[in-house]
Amino acid sequence: MIEKIFELLVTDVGKLFLIFFQVILFSFILLLISLEKHRENKKEINYLFYAIIISTISRIILFYIESRNFLLSTSFDRFDTIVLLNNCIDTFALILLVKSFLIPTFRDKNLLPKIHINIKLNMVLLSISFFSIYFLQSYFFHSNILINNIFSFTIFALWKITILMMGIILISKPKFKFKYIIINAMGFLIISNLINLYNHLFINNPIPGLNVIDLLFSSISYPLFGLIIYLGVNEKITKNMQVLQSVNKELRDMDLKKDIYASRLKDEKKKIEAIIDSMSEGVIVTDYEDNILLFNPAAQKVFDNKNNVLGTNLSNFIKRHNLNKVFEEAYKTGQPITKEINLPLSEKILKANVSVLKNQSEKAIGFVTVLEDITKLKELDEMKSEFISIVSHELRTPLTSIKGYASLLSNGKLGQLEDKQKQCLDIINTESDRLTNLINDVLDLSKMESGKMQLKREMVHIKEIYDKLIIHNLAKDKNIKIKPNFQKRLPKIYAEPEKILQVFTNLISNAIKFTPENGTIFVNVERVHDYVVVDIIDTGIGMPKKDLNNIFNKFYQVEKHMTRKQGGTGLGLAIVKEIINLHSGLLTANSKEDEGSKFSFAIPIVQYLKIPPIKCWETKHCKNSKCIQNGAIDLKCWLKFKTSCDSTTDIKKKIEVCKDCQIYTRNLPRQKRTKKLIKK
Amino acid sequence: MKKTILIADDEPNIINLIKLSLPSEYDIIEAKDGQEALDVISNKKPDLILLDVMMPKKNGYEVCKLLKAHDETKDIIIAMLSAKKEDQDIMTGLEIGADAYITKPFEPLELERRVQELLAMLE
Numbered sequence: 189m190i191e192k193i194f195e196l197l198v199t200d201v202g203k204l205f206l207i208f209f210q211v212i213l214f215s216f217i218l219l220l221i222s223l224e225k226h227r228e229n230k231k232e233i234n235y236l237f238y239a240i241i242i243s244t245i246s247r248i249i250l251f252y253i254e255s256r257n258f259l260l261s262t263s264f265d266r267f268d269t270i271v272l273l274n275n276c277i278d279t280f281a282l283i284l285l286v287k288s289f290l291i292p293t294f295r296d297k298n299l300l301p302k303i304h305i306n307i308k309l310n311m312v313l314l315s316i317s318f319f320s321i322y323f324l325q326s327y328f329f330h331s332n333i334l335i336n337n338i339f340s341f342t343i344f345a346l347w348k349i350t351i352l353m354m355g356i357i358l359i360s361k362p363k364f365k366f367k368y369i370i371i372n373a374m375g376f377l378i379i380s381n382l383i384n385l386y387n388h389l390f391i392n393n394p395i396p397g398l399n400v401i402d403l404l405f406s407s408i409s410y411p412l413f414g415l416i417i418y419l420g421v422n423e424k425i426t427k428n429m430q431v432l433q434s435v436n437k438e439l440r441d442m443d444l445k446k447d448i449y450a451s452r453l454k455d456e457k458k459k460i461e462a463i464i465d466s467m468s469e470g471v472i473v474t475d476y477e478d479n480i481l482l483f484n485p486a487a488q489k490v491f492d493n494k495n496n497v498l499g500t501n502l503s504n505f506i507k508r509h510n511l512n513k514v515f516e517e518a519y520k521t522g523q524p525i526t527k528e529i530n531l532p533l534s535e536k537i538l539k540a541n542v543s544v545l546k547n548q549s550e551k552a553i554g555f556v557t558v559l560e561d562i563t564k565l566k567e568l569d570e571m572k573s574e575f576i577s578i579v580s581h582e583l584r585t586p587l588t589s590i591k592g593y594a595s596l597l598s599n600g601k602l603g604q605l606e607d608k609q610k611q612c613l614d615i616i617n618t619e620s621d622r623l624t625n626l627i628n629d630v631l632d633l634s635k636m637e638s639g640k641m642q643l644k645r646e647m648v649h650i651k652e653i654y655d656k657l658i659i660h661n662l663a664k665d666k667n668i669k670i671k672p673n674f675q676k677r678l679p680k681i682y683a684e685p686e687k688i689l690q691v692f693t694n695l696i697s698n699a700i701k702f703t704p705e706n707g708t709i710f711v712n713v714e715r716v717h718d719y720v721v722v723d724i725i726d727t728g729i730g731m732p733k734k735d736l737n738n739i740f741n742k743f744y745q746v747e748k749h750m751t752r753k754q755g756g757t758g759l760g761l762a763i764v765k766e767i768i769n770l771h772s773g774l775l776t777a778n779s780k781e782d783e784g785s786k787f788s789f790a791i792p793i794v795q796y797l798k799i800p801p802i803k804c805w806e807t808k809h810c811k812n813s814k815c816i817q818n819g820a821i822d823l824k825c826w827l828k829f830k831t832s833c834d835s836t837t838d839i840k841k842k843i844e845v846c847k848d849c850q851i852y853t854r855n856l857p858r859q860k861r862t863k864k865l866i867k868k
Numbered sequence: 869m870k871k872t873i874l875i876a877d878d879e880p881n882i883i884n885l886i887k888l889s890l891p892s893e894y895d896i897i898e899a900k901d902g903q904e905a906l907d908v909i910s911n912k913k914p915d916l917i918l919l920d921v922m923m924p925k926k927n928g929y930e931v932c933k934l935l936k937a938h939d940e941t942k943d944i945i946i947a948m949l950s951a952k953k954e955d956q957d958i959m960t961g962l963e964i965g966a967d968a969y970i971t972k973p974f975e976p977l978e979l980e981r982r983v984q985e986l987l988a989m990l991e
Contacts, residue, residue, distance in 0.1 A: 577952070581922060584951035585879055590974035595976045602888070624973055628953075761879040 387478040407509050417476040470559035473545065478502040481554065490559050492534055518542040518555060528562070537563045551583050554772070569638065576634050580627050587627075591620040622757065629759040633742070636766035643687065643770055647680040649793070650713060650720055653688045666705045670696065681791045687767045688791065694760040695724045695787050702728035702785070719773070719790035730781045739777060869896045871987055874914040875930070877949070878923045880884075881951025882972075886918060889976035890983060900918040906934065910960035914944060916986055918970075921961070924930035930963055947985050949974075 192433045204366070464471055470487030472479055480497050488494070524543035531538060545554040596602055598613040635641045651674050663670055681688070699709045703726045710725040724865040733738070735746045743758040768775040768789050779785035873890065875883050876899040883898050890896065897914060899905035903925040905917070917935075921928035928948055935941040947968040948961040959980045968986055970979065 318911045577954075584972050585882070588951065589879070589881045589885055591973040591974055592882075592889065596885070599974070599977065620973065631954075694970055 210467075218286050277305065307625070361613060364508050374514055382473055384483075468560075470557075470561075473554060474502050474553040474555040487559060490536070490538065491531075515555065515557075516544055518544060522663070536561055537566045543624070569847060572634075573638070573640070574630060583627050584624070587623055591624070594620065626757040626759070627863070629757050629763055633759055633763055633766060635768060636763070641766075641770060645682055645686045645771075646686050647682055648685050648688075650678060650681050650688070650722070651672075652693060653685050654711070654713075656685075656689055656694065657692050659693055659700065662700050663709070666700065666703070666707075668703050669708045670704070670711060672711040673713070678713065678715055678720060679793045681793050683771050683791050687770070690769050691764050691789060692762050693721075698760060699724055699726035699785070699787075700727065701724060702730075704728065715793070718788065718794055721788060721790045721794055723786055723788045725784060726784045727784045728768050730779045730785050732745055732781055734781075736777050736779060740775070871916065871990075872897060872912065872914040873983070874905065874908060874917045874919075876900075876902070876917060876923065876928070877920040879920075880899065882920070884978070886979065889979050891980065894983075901930065903922045905931050908945070909935070909941060913941065915990060916945045916951045916983065918947050918983075919951055919966070921948055921957070929960065932961070932966050933964050945989060947982065947986055960981060 209783060349630050359594040412670075464482070464484045467484060467486055471482060471484045472480065472487050472492040475484035478501050480502050482498055483497050485761050502630040526539060526541045529540050531537045539560040541558045541560075544552045545556050565767065594613050594616040596604065596611055598617060632641075654674075692818060696709065696711070703709060707727045710723070711729070712725070714721055731746045735744075738744045738747065740761050742762045744761075745758070765775060768791075771791050776788050776790075777785065778788075869891065872895040873895050875886050877883050877886075878900055880900075889895055897908055897912065899908050901924045905919070905923075906926065908914075911918075915930075917926045919931060923931075924935075928950065930947050932948065935946065942965075945968075946966045947970055948956065949970045949972065950961070950964045951972040953971040956975055958969045958971075967989070968982060971984055
């Protein structure tokens with residue numbers, strides 16, 4: 189059967205078929221290369237493997253023929269045809285090999301940083317030359333034996349060089365594990381090549397059996413290469429597997445973490461929900477289209493609502509409950525709004541705080557409404573006011589009798605009195621006056637503290653208020669000089685004249701009280717920024733520092749002074765504090781024992797302060813240690829802090845005010861301020 | 869002709885104090901509460917009423933309102949005399965037609981002066 193095939197192949201038709209077969213094979217393989225370029229690595233690596241296997245088969249066929257010729261000393265007459273067939277197979281193998289070089293395994297840039305492009309180019313050139321050589325060799329096979337030999341040698345040499353190159357590349361790979369095998373394989377191949385070279389150079393004088401050794405060696409080397417490639421690929425796959433496994437593990441870890449986070453989130457959500465649910469204030473969260481997103485039990489209670497309102501529109505609900513105005517205002521200003529709302533249906537009074545709900549990028553996405561049922565508070569407040577009003581009325585009635593009868597007696601209307609009797613009656617009179625003042629003060633204070641005091645503010649000259657002061661008699665009694673010093677061209681202040689007069693009265697009469705006879709009291713008035721600042725400086729007995737922070741408290745007594753003995757109500761400074769506070773002003777006290785005290789207050793000159801007022805009446809300290817005014821409790825110094833500090837340039841960062849007050853911390857634009865100051 | 873002054877107050881001590889404060893040239897009549905004040909007025913129309921606000925039965929405001937609403941009594945001078953001295957109270961008193969609002973406690977001499985002033989309005 190085989191004999192017949194050989195016979196058929198020897199004919200011209202057979203040769204042409206083989207040539208044709210080779211061309212088809214080339215085309216087919218080139219097509220495969222172009223098509224499969226982007227396929228998975230693993231498949232492409234296989235080409236290399238196939239190339240080696242096929243090549244090995246071809247070697248084995250040759251080895252079989254050569255060894256048979258040698259051992260039996262016979263010439264196989266169809267040898268040429270077999271060589272041709274062998275070459276066909278070799279070509280196929282070689283092309284597969286070339287193709288394998290185009291795959292990523294050997295294109296790994298990390299392993300072959302620079303050679304890589306050259307190899308690729310070389311392989312392409314190699315395959316082109318192979319193609320042409322094989323074609324020519326097949327064509328001229330019988331016509332020219334010399335050409336045949338040269339071609340044959342070139343083919344074998346190139347084929348082996350290619351494999352050698354591959355081996356070198358593999359050895360040069362630092363991570364390649366199978367260097368030992370490849371060195372062996374290359375050794376066999378080199379020997380086989382040297383023999384081959386000899387055979388072709390001395391074709392007319394061959395050494396018998398040398399061919400056999402050549403083929404034996406190459407037959408051994410090829411499978412070794414195959415083995416390397418197989419192992420290499422395997423290693424690659426293992427590596428890939430490891431990578432995949434680690435990725436998988438990471439994914440699993442992530443999954444696990446995700447679960448943990450999810451459960452934590454759930455817990456947090458539950459916690460927050462529990463907090464919101466247990467709040468005594470009603471909380472309603474709505475989106476921008478007024479759909480209710482949250483409606484806690486307290487809100488349900490406030491509205492006496494038993495239906496589930498989640499997801500429904502709030503608009504009907506608000507209209508019914510008078511909430512829409514608050515929402516509109518909050519929507520317009522973007523600021524939290526607090527308003528009292530009367531619920532017409534349930535006669536409840538609610539304090540509603542509506543603020544705009546913002547997401548992380550500060551975009552408004554809805555509203556948060558916090559509702560507090562202040563019905564009871566309001567009732568209590570009413571009761572308190574009523575109580576105070578009744579008490580004060582009840583106190584005044586007997587007081588009217590005491591004061592009235594004492595006055596009648598001391599007037600002498602009911603008969604002449606002795607001096608001592610008159611003295612006693614005068615004391616009753618003074619003390620009942622004091623009691624009356626105390627009641628008035630308590631009432632005033634309670635009104636101011638509860639925020640019920642509405643100021644009747646107007647633009648007024650502070651000098652006009654001061655001129656109405658009628659406590660000079662007190663000063664005359666002790667021969668105390670009061671020296672007013674008003675800055676020229678003072679602007680009007682925005683204040684209620686009567687209340688400011690009360691401040692003057694209280695502070696100056698205090699100063700008179702604590703100034704020894706023949707002393708002096710200075711009243712300095714000047715403008716500082718948006719305020720008119722009044723300093724009332726006495727040359728009195730002063731007070732220790734520890735008292736300074738408390739003197740504005742109700743009924744506080746400075747031990748040294750024994751205020752009560754001096755005839756005060758103990759509420760004067762507390763009232764001053766409240767009045768100044770109502771005016772968005774500032775108030776400070778400074779004192780040195782045995783040298784005197786200095787009370788300062790500042791009243792704004794404009795209706796709307798650009799900088800929010802500092803609601804503070806306590807001692808103020810500059811926090812900057814560099815500031816020479818550090819620790820100063822001078823009001824003017826503090827007013828200057830609001831815009832700039834005189835003594836240092838880097839003070840402007842913070843304004844810190846005592847714990848009882850609103851705390852403003854803000855950065856002031858430095859340059860603008862400085863310019864303004866220069867202008868002034 | 870002697871001027872008649874009605875003192876309406878639930879506190880006898882205060883009534884007494886007012887009586888002592890005012891000179892004897894006035895004819896003084898008394899009432900212990902709002903209703904009594906109205907009854908007294910129906911018998912004898914006074915020239916001036918010193919009217920307390922916080923009184924039983926009818927308070928000072930109500931009495932003042934009623935008197936100022938009737939043609940026969942609206943020319944009586946009414947001075948509210950009260951321990952309530954909030955701006956609000958004073959405003960209310962004057963709004964309903966009181967001619968003066970005197971706050972307690974008062975200085976007897978001051979009361980006498982105010983009464984004289986108010987009665988001078990009649991002449």
